[in-house]
Structure formats: structure tokens, C-alpha cells
Amino acid sequence: MSESTLYPKIRTKLKEIIHDLQLIHEFASECPPPTKLMVTGTVKLHGTHADILIYPDNTIVLQSRNCLNLSITADNHEFAASMATKTAALLSLRDRYYERSKRLFPKVVIDEHAPLILAGEWIGQNIQKGVALVHLSKRFVIVSASLNGGWEPDLLYAGLESEADGIYNISRAGFYHAAIDLADPEATEQRLQGIAEEIAAECPFAKTFGVKGAGEGVVWKFDSFPHRERVWFKTKGGPFKPNYAPRPTKGPPSDKVLDEQSAQQKTAVDCAKAWCSEGRLEQAWDYLRETGKERNIKGLGLFLKWIVEDILVEERWDMEQLGVQPGLLKKAIADIAKPWYIGKSGIYAS
Incomplete structure (x- = not known):
């Protein structure tokens, strides 16, 4: 795991993940290289990301996707306010993680300086919309745990939760298992997408509380190296299924031959239209709320910066495959995102 305690971004494109397996020592060192790998999945929840860092000296730090230190006065959907009353429960939960680690790995010593993440x-209510989880009271769900500076296999720490304190483990929704055929990623993606669509139709996690309704998808980790967050990936279903950029058509359009510059411009515009989805625009808008920035004309620059950087990172693989020029793409993104933000901030202000 990197030095940062912020949770890693999880990608969606399986071909990109398979390509990056070459950078994973456990995979690259195998001879001959495997043709198939098993992955284990957990239900992806549609809420807002949050982390609890618990140090051996009992210090507790709360953080979100973008903020390293949440507090009651700088909160994210009242997460810090809720956790402020649960110190004893959190310390007890940390001790249970330590105890299980010692049972599983008796020779491993807990690092006195590394937090349990x-x-x-x-x-829960009023955090997101359009999913079954909105019908639950607010609660925290553990989806990954890091001990001694490294992410642990989800299966090994299944069931560790504190239900009385509104702290649950994603394992209560079960685990999914699949084989990744490295030679046929398209067929694999179809199988994984089928699982994601089932979850999108009915959320297994919400169902454990007697609530029926839509879910989002699955997060997958390789069984052989679950601690390698670089190759974690997600599959989303239903309305959460990502928009993929259209592949350029082969040969010139029927009306006229575009010169190279015009063709590059068209590709950038087409990609921006695909990648500037309503969901991504809303994410950028929510980023301003989470970080305490004004959502008016003053926040426009930060809004555009977030969405451009998010697309450049998340869509890097397709950009390289399609030969998208970053400069042209940035302008095309701004041409879509700027009027959206101006309209949104005007409605918000009124």
C-alpha cells in the first residue's frame, strides 16, 4: 500500500487491469505465466466513502475520499459526528482485528506506528439516491481493512463488525467468485457484468436488513494477491454502468474526408460526451461539498480541475488506445462541464 492513507481509486476496465498485472511481482515472476486467475468480489455500495484509522495508542482519525481529517466541524454527511460517540466500540473492534490477525499469522508482529485502517x-438516508440503501438509517460498512501498512484479504476478516453501534462488515452480503481468462477478457467481462446486473437489480446488502431495491455492482480483488490495490477493479450494473467512449469509425465519413486535426478534435469531443456523464458531474459537484468549497462561481475552477483530472486518470487506458490528445480532451470536457456547473450552481443558489 502507498504511504498515503487515502483509499485507492478503483478502475473499471478489465483489459487495463490485465495489462497492469505485468507490474505485479507475484504475477510477473511466475513461469510459465498463468492463463487464468481467480478473483473474489464484494458488493459495491452507493454511499460516500469514509475511513476509520485506529492507532495502537488509541488515537482515532476519520477521513473521507478527499479529506485526511474529518471532524464534527468539518464533516461529511455527519460521519464524524456519529463516530464521535463510538470510541469504545471502535477500540474494541480494533482489538478484535488484532486478535484475528494473531490467530491467522502468529509470527507477525503488529507495527506500533501503523494504524488499522x-x-x-x-x-443510508439522504446520502445518495436511487438505491435501496437510502431506506436504511445511516451506518458504516467496512469494505477493506489494512494492517501493518498492507491491505488484508476480505475473506479472512469476514464477520468483524459492531452491529449495536451501526458498524457492519460487507461480508454479510456474501462473496462472489469468478475466473479471469487472461486470453479472453471480453468473455470474462460479460460474465462479471452479469453478476453486476443482478446486484444492480436487487442489492444483496440491503436485503440482509429486509430492504429490497436497486444496488450498484461488485469490487473484485485477485485471490493470489488481494493486497495489490493497483489491480483491484469494479463492475457496475444498471444505471451505474459506465459510459465507454465510442470507437472511431474506420475510414472517412461519407460526406467528406476529415483532416487529421479535425479527426482528433472529433475523437476528443466524442470521448468527452461519453465520459462527462451526469453521475461524474454530480461527483465533481459533491467533491466541493465534501471539501467545504463554495458551490458558486468561485468554485468553478476547482470543479473543472477535479473532473478533468478524474477523467484523465480513470480513462487513461482508452485515451491511449484511441490516441486522444489530452489538450483537446480537456477543452472538450470544459465545454460540457462549465455550462452544467453554471446551471447547477444557479439552481443551488436559488
Whole structure:
């Protein structure tokens, strides 16, 4: 895991993940290289990301996707306010993680300087919309745990939660298992997408509380190296399924031959239209709320910066495959995102 305690961004494109397997020592060192790898998945929840860092000296730090230190006065959907009353429960939960680690790995010594990171999702009423989770009271769900500076296999720490304190483990929704055929990623993606669509139709996590309704998808980790967050990936279903950029048509358009510059411009515009989805624009808008920035004309620059950087990171693989020029793409993104923001901030202000 990197030095930062912020939770890693999880990508969606399986071909990109398979390409990056070459950078994973455990995979690259195998001879001959495997043709198939198993992955284990957990339900992806649609809430707002939150982490609880618990140090051996009992210090507790709360953070979100973008903020390293949440507090009651600088909160994210009342997450810090809720956790402020649960110190005893959190310390007890940390001790249970330590105890299980000692049972599983008796020779491993707990690092006195590294926190236990309980990475999770803060879900429930008024956090998101369009999913079954909105019918639950606010609660924290652990989706990953880091001990001694490294992410642990989800299966090994299943069931560790504190239900009486509104802290749950994603394991209560079960685990999904699949084989990744490295030679046929398209067929694999279809199988994984089928699982994601089932979850999008009915959220297994919400169902454990007697609530039926839509879910989002699955987060997958390789069984052989679950601690390598670089190759974690997600599959989303239903309305959360990502928009993929259209592939350029082969040959010139029927009306006229575009010169190279015009063709590049068209590709950038087409990609911006695909990638500037309503969901991504809303994410950028929510980023300003989470970080305490004004959502008026003063926040426009930060809004555009976030969405451009998010697209450049998340869509890097397709950009390279399609030969998208970053400068042209940035302008095309701004041409879409700027009027959206101006309209949104005007409605918000009124």
C-alpha cells in the first residue's frame, strides 16, 4: 500500500487491469505465466466513502475520499459526528482485528506506528439516491481493512463488525467468485457484468436488513494477491454502468474526408460526451461539498480541475488506445462541464 492513507481509486476496465498485472511481482515472476486467475468480489455500495484509522495508542482519525481529517466541524454527511460517540466500540473492534490477525499469522508482529485502517462506505438516508440503501438509517460498512501498512484479504476478516453501534462488515452480503481468462477478457467481462446486473437489480446488502431495491455492482480483488490495490477493479450494473467512449469509425465519413486535426478534435469531443456523464458531474459537484468549497462561481475552477483530472486518470487506458490528445480532451470536457456547473450552481443558489 502507498504511504498515503487515502483509499485507492478503483478502475473499471478489465483489459487495463490485465495489462497492469505485468507490474505485479507475484504475477510477473511466475513461469510459465498463468492463463487464468481467480478473483473474489464484494458488493459495491452507493454511499460516500469514509475511513476509520485506529492507532495502537488509541488515537482515532476519520477521513473521507478527499479529506485526511474529518471532524464534527468539518464533516461529511455527519460521519464524524456519529463516530464521535463510538470510541469504545471502535477500540474494541480494533482489538478484535488484532486478535484475528494473531490467530491467522502468529509470527507477525503488529507495527506500533501503523494504524488499522477500516475503509468503508457511509450509507443510508439522504446520502445518495436511487438505491435501496437510502431506506436504511445511516451506518458504516467496512469494505477493506489494512494492517501493518498492507491491505488484508476480505475473506479472512469476514464477520468483524459492531452491529449495536451501526458498524457492519460487507461480508454479510456474501462473496462472489469468478475466473479471469487472461486470453479472453471480453468473455470474462460479460460474465462479471452479469453478476453486476443482478446486484444492480436487487442489492444483496440491503436485503440482509429486509430492504429490497436497486444496488450498484461488485469490487473484485485477485485471490493470489488481494493486497495489490493497483489491480483491484469494479463492475457496475444498471444505471451505474459506465459510459465507454465510442470507437472511431474506420475510414472517412461519407460526406467528406476529415483532416487529421479535425479527426482528433472529433475523437476528443466524442470521448468527452461519453465520459462527462451526469453521475461524474454530480461527483465533481459533491467533491466541493465534501471539501467545504463554495458551490458558486468561485468554485468553478476547482470543479473543472477535479473532473478533468478524474477523467484523465480513470480513462487513461482508452485515451491511449484511441490516441486522444489530452489538450483537446480537456477543452472538450470544459465545454460540457462549465455550462452544467453554471446551471447547477444557479439552481443551488436559488
